[in-house]
Amino acid sequence: MPQYWLMKSEPDEVSIDDALAAPDATVAWTGVRNYQARNFMRDGMKVGDGVLFYHSSCPEPGIAGIARVASGIQPDPTQFDPKSPYYDAGAKKEDPRWLLVDVQALRKTRLLALPELRAKPELADLVILRKGNRLSITPVEPAHWKVIEKMLA
DNA sequence: GCCAACGTTGGC
DNA sequence: GCCAACGTTGGC
Numbered sequence: 001m002p003q004y005w006l007m008k009s010e011p012d013e014v015s016i017d018d019a020l021a022a023p024d025a026t027v028a029w030t031g032v033r034n035y036q037a038r039n040f041m042r043d044g045m046k047v048g049d050g051v052l053f054y055h056s057s058c059p060e061p062g063i064a065g066i067a068r069v070a071s072g073i074q075p076d077p078t079q080f081d082p083k084s085p086y087y088d089a090g091a092k093k094e095d096p097r098w099l100l101v102d103v104q105a106l107r108k109t110r111l112l113a114l115p116e117l118r119a120k121p122e123l124a125d126l127v128i129l130r131k132g133n134r135l136s137i138t139p140v141e142p143a144h145w146k147v148i149e150k151m152l153a
Numbered sequence: 154g155c156c157a158a159c160g161t162t163g164g165c
Numbered sequence: 166g167c168c169a170a171c172g173t174t175g176g177c
Contacts, residue, residue: 008175033173034160057175114176132158134174 003049004140005040005069006128007103008056016053016065019105026070026104030078031086033098037137041101044139045069051103052140052148054128055111062113063148071102109152122147 007029009015019027032038046069053065075096078086091097117123127138140148 010175036160061176134159136174 003044003046004052004142004145005045005049006052006054006063006126006138006140007067008054008128008136010057011055011064012058015055016067016105016108019053019065019067019103020108022105024070024104025106026102028074028076029100029103030076032076032100032136033086033088034136037135038099040137040139041099042073045073045101047072050140050145052145053103053105056136060111060113062111062117063109064111065105065108066152067103067105069101070104073099073101076100112148112151116151120147120151 011018013031014027019025029041032041049069051067051069052063053067055061055064075093076086076098078084079088079091079096079098080093081087086098088097114129117126118129123129123144126140126144127133127135
């Protein structure tokens, strides 16, 4: 049973175009620094799961592409890099605190911007649309995935 | 730049 | 374990 996820990326850092241009269209999802989001990766994600590639903190936030989970979890190397903005002085090599998965972009879609998503009553419970939600990785219910696929068809 | 809504930290 | 203060996220 495939699972579905929504993963936020700031297009200034990694946009859907950047991901598609990467080798194998695959990028390591570095920089997750929230335990709940990390636990979704650790406890819920499987290779092949569907991913909605979401652009956040940009002029037009919204779903910008479709991707898939392309690897199991691995330690996020940026936690050990003092020069990285994601450096975590408290993380130990033998017991990594932060994890990542590889994400393979499958295709760029037309931008499904927030107002369009909010206009769909069927998506009212989509986690990303709920008030105050800030999680960078959230599960997406199969029914929601279907609605979004239909919007993109 | 503002600010609401969270998450984290640290004193007690 | 509580909770105030602080930091961050992210849409607008």
